Amino acid sequence: MIYDNATPVARGMVAVMRRAAFLLIAVSLPLSAVPAAAQDPAQIGRALVTEHCSACHAVGRHGASPHRAAPPFRRLGRSYDLDDFPRLLTRGISATHPDMPEVKFDDEAARAVRAYLRTIQE
Numbered sequence: 001m002i003y004d005n006a007t008p009v010a011r012g013m014v015a016v017m018r019r020a021a022f023l024l025i026a027v028s029l030p031l032s033a034v035p036a037a038a039q040d041p042a043q044i045g046r047a048l049v050t051e052h053c054s055a056c057h058a059v060g061r062h063g064a065s066p067h068r069a070a071p072p073f074r075r076l077g078r079s080y081d082l083d084d085f086p087r088l089l090t091r092g093i094s095a096t097h098p099d100m101p102e103v104k105f106d107d108e109a110a111r112a113v114r115a116y117l118r119t120i121q122e
């Protein structure tokens with residue numbers, strides 16, 4: 001072994017560097033996938049509901065809604081046909097929403113939200 005004569009400190013450093021190299025490989029894989037993920041409708045939908053809805057609704061797979069009356073999005077599939085959900089979003093949902101500021105989605109955004117909602121339904 002090349003490292004036989006190395007001091008314990010030097011050996012330790014080699015071990016750390018190997019681990020660092022492994023970590024670089026491990027993180028570079030997801031990073032290289034970022035451009036594709038940015039085009040993924042579900043990712044866009046997640047960003048949209050995080051921005052516009054998460055003040056009141058739980059928008060992820062876990063957790064309670066910040067607004068007690070607002071149903072977690074992972075359960076919307078129980079009361080709504082998600083196929084029709086984009087129509088609801090593009091019409092604006094303030095009618096069912098006494099506390100909510102009016103938000104209207106265009107068709108593409110509404111479909112992105114639906115794509116995301118499908119990924120989190122219980």
Ligand code: HEC
Nearest residue numbers: 052053055056057067069070071079096097099100101103
């Ligand atoms: C200011 C708080 C608030 C925000 C922001 C908000 N909601 Fe709501 N939402 C509520 C509340 C409260 C209810 C429950 C209303 C009720 O049942 O009386 C609700 C209900 C709903 C329902 C009906 C659920 C059901 O089972 O009947 C849908 C769908 C919904 N919200 C979608 C959204 C979407 C999509 C957004 C983001 C664009 C959003 N909400 C943002 C407070 C909010």
